[in-house]
Amino acid sequence: MSMNSKKLKIACALLMLSPLPALAAESMVIVGFGGAAQKVQNTAIFEPFAKKAGVDVVQSEYNGEMAKIKVMAETGHADWDVVQVEAPDLERGCAEGLFQKLDWNKLGGSDQLIAGAKQDCGSAALVWGMPLVYATDKVKTAPTSWADFWDTTKYPGKRGLRKGAMYTLEYALLADGVAAADVYKVLGTPAGVDRAFAKLDKLKSSIQWWEAGSQPMQWLASGDAVMSTAFSGRGAVAASEGLKVAPLWQGSLYSMDYWAITKHSAHSDSANTFIAYANQAEPQQKFAHMIAYGVTNKSLADKLDADKAPWIATSPQNMAVAVPLNIEFWVDHGEELEERLNAWLAH
Template structure:
């Protein structure tokens, strides 16, 4: 697996004891532990987490896991922390929300000595307030039965003459503005430099204006594959794992890895959680190669523990965003850009979309 070069953030020096001691101790659980609440983005990924993480962890530790899902709303976590009514323990968050939540004090700083994952994870999985869960991509996906030829880029996505039909895009600025500029000819290595300017933002929205009447906006990761299968859209941006799950059901959907954007999701512990010990034990368990391989074998999101790849067959490995062939032409999200500009761009996007 090629090293993943995500924009650097504040990362602690990873030290600590080997995890083997913790595992041998049986994932030490405090007496009278209550159920651990773990919140993810749900869907096919949540189902895979149940099989790979929640069930096996509960069986090995004696700590029951209460799963839940959300759509990444940091406001829900902020409300819990500010009111002192924290009902979530571990949450799956995207990288910009992790950085923003860490800055606001919404997440517990990770004690990497306590976690004991020295040398086991890729560098990008190590963060001040988070532990990487998996690598995923937002990519162009299409229904191969609905198109006479195959799109290969976001420029093709914008070409409604050659590829007629309704398109799907995420209802939000993140990813959508990047794809618009890529479609308009901006190179990947200049993308965020352009988007950081007023002219670049205007250019992205002008490009979106060109196909606005052809767009159906999605707000949940389960919608793009559902819409492709039903024929509501002929192509759409989508999380790669959701398309893979639909493919396994026999649907003739395809992913264009070129110009896809990859990122990591992270486990974070909500500040004020009453189950800190159990949260650390769960994250340590879910970071092991066996557990990561079990997850990635069910949904093709790339493991952050490289040893997990050795447990996947070649066909499974080829479906991962982290496979060398899939990384060709892909680009890393600029987390720092979205931390700095995300709020203003989302506000402008919502105003534009409402017109």
């Protein structure tokens, strides 16, 4: 036998004695909005779930582009399994068949969750707000209303607004003196829409439109803006890191984001298991301790971190003056109002 043949036999014997590699864990893709919230979700929810369920969780980020999810539904190939979506997108996506209908028996029922958390195609991931956030070191007196946001004489400087009709038009009407209880009734009329845009006309030259959740805090830190709408959780993180900012909840909108499972998810069993886990009190409490977002498990209502409470939409003092986003209104009117805003921006 040649030396090469001996080496080959020895190599084959060693391969036979070597243990076979373990089968790879099932890989599931969860997509969120990124930023501080997703980092905390990873620590408080994704990683503990992956360890407990034996599922390899792969994270990704998006900016709410439903077009990508529509392509997955149309082609029958879903690159994503669980997606965090805003409430109007969940409603539209569910009606269009972009998401799977949830079996709440598999999820352990909804009795443990706050009102509104249970939807046909979604389970609420968190409660967030879009308050007016101002730089406390750049204004002489704290603003007390959306009228102050529009008052560039009393409060000189740029204003940050999220680039979109939703939130923007409500705040314009509130600034123009419409009562919070009447905002959607007024905005549901042609005259009301005209009134909102007329109010925007008065602020147009002072507006900086943000498209990424990180931008408002960057602008407030640099002085590029003195006030901005912002996601409450982003503001809380910035404040905890030393940025001199504070929120105003009077007339500010709040809503929920939801976990939804894509129509053609190849890992829908694991996706359902994930949502059931995310609804439990333990991971939610850990999440709320790390970032200022409201949670959906009822048992945590009186366990909010006192230091974060000013930034949390579900804090009693904030809920008393904040305004719930009217999901049905934006499902019915969102497309036409977004088109009008885009036309307004172009002129």
